[in-house]
Amino acid sequence: MSREELIPYEDRASHSEVNLYQRKIGSLLYAAVTTRPDIAFATSRLGRFLMNPSPKHHTAADRVLLYLKRHRDYGLQFGGNKDDTFTVASDASFADNTVDRKSSQAYAMKLFGSVIGWRANKQDTVTTSTTEAELLALSQAAKEGQYVSRLLRELTVELDDHRIEIQCDNTQTIRLVNEEIARLQTKLRHVDIHNHWLRQEVFRKRINVVHTKSKDMIADGLTKVLPKEDFIWFRNQMGLVEIGERIKEQEKEQETDYSFLFENENAPVHD
Numbered sequence: 001m002s003r004e005e006l007i008p009y010e011d012r013a014s015h016s017e018v019n020l021y022q023r024k025i026g027s028l029l030y031a032a033v034t035t036r037p038d039i040a041f042a043t044s045r046l047g048r049f050l051m052n053p054s055p056k057h058h059t060a061a062d063r064v065l066l067y068l069k070r071h072r073d074y075g076l077q078f079g080g081n082k083d084d085t086f087t088v089a090s091d092a093s094f095a096d097n098t099v100d101r102k103s104s105q106a107y108a109m110k111l112f113g114s115v116i117g118w119r120a121n122k123q124d125t126v127t128t129s130t131t132e133a134e135l136l137a138l139s140q141a142a143k144e145g146q147y148v149s150r151l152l153r154e155l156t157v158e159l160d161d162h163r164i165e166i167q168c169d170n171t172q173t174i175r176l177v178n179e180e181i182a183r184l185q186t187k188l189r190h191v192d193i194h195n196h197w198l199r200q201e202v203f204r205k206r207i208n209v210v211h212t213k214s215k216d217m218i219a220d221g222l223t224k225v226l227p228k229e230d231f232i233w234f235r236n237q238m239g240l241v242e243i244g245e246r247i248k249e250q251e252k253e254q255e256t257d258y259s260f261l262f263e264n265e266n267a268p269v270h271d
Helices: 015-034 037-049 055-070 130-154 171-178 189-203 228-237 244-263
Strands: 074-076 086-093 104-111 114-122 164-168 207-211 240-242
Touching: 015 037, 015 055, 037 055, 037 104, 037 114, 037 228, 086 130, 104 130, 114 130, 130 164, 130 171, 130 189, 130 207, 171 189, 171 207, 189 207
Parallel strands: 086 164, 164 207
Antiparallel strands: 074 240, 086 104, 104 114
């Protein structure tokens, strides 16, 4: 996406324009939630204007569609990593929505070194500091991580560490949930509740919050617009690789199989 923030449309879009925009975003959402985390942030932003899209919103949606067309042969790569760990990356972009000053938050989950889950969304409430925004994002990531961890146990998947490692790039947030003497100064009760819940889960050794540099944070590209080089790095971190040659090989194999069937469709049948 371009760095220019998308804002609500002051005029009124026609019924056909709304319908066309909703079809575009519906198509993008299907890709964003299944195999293409690289467009998750863009799709999350575009999805906020479904009821009254402007020409700028249509242009931004077309930009993402064209990006997918150019890179349609990219796919998520799994396997190839012997590290038996389950990690979750959590990130937030404080007050980046100028209309309501709500923050964006995201998480990405890795199992055996491969990305298996992700989400990019806007927080429900307004926070008053970066730390508060990061705490809410961390709480969301921890809850989703615990759900997946329980699922893995049901599937009898054995991991090196039963604790969920959660990566965060905000040192103050990490101090608040890890250190005994750290206290959060906030007037927002729900933020304080999430903070105490995270401290409880750390004390019970269910989660382990560790610091990760922003550049190495795989959830970074799910919360903000990145420059081209940083975006390519983010896409590589997500495990998206070009598989065009593999697709061509599979298509050739299928063509060979079908040609064999056509050649023998008139052959006599013997008992």
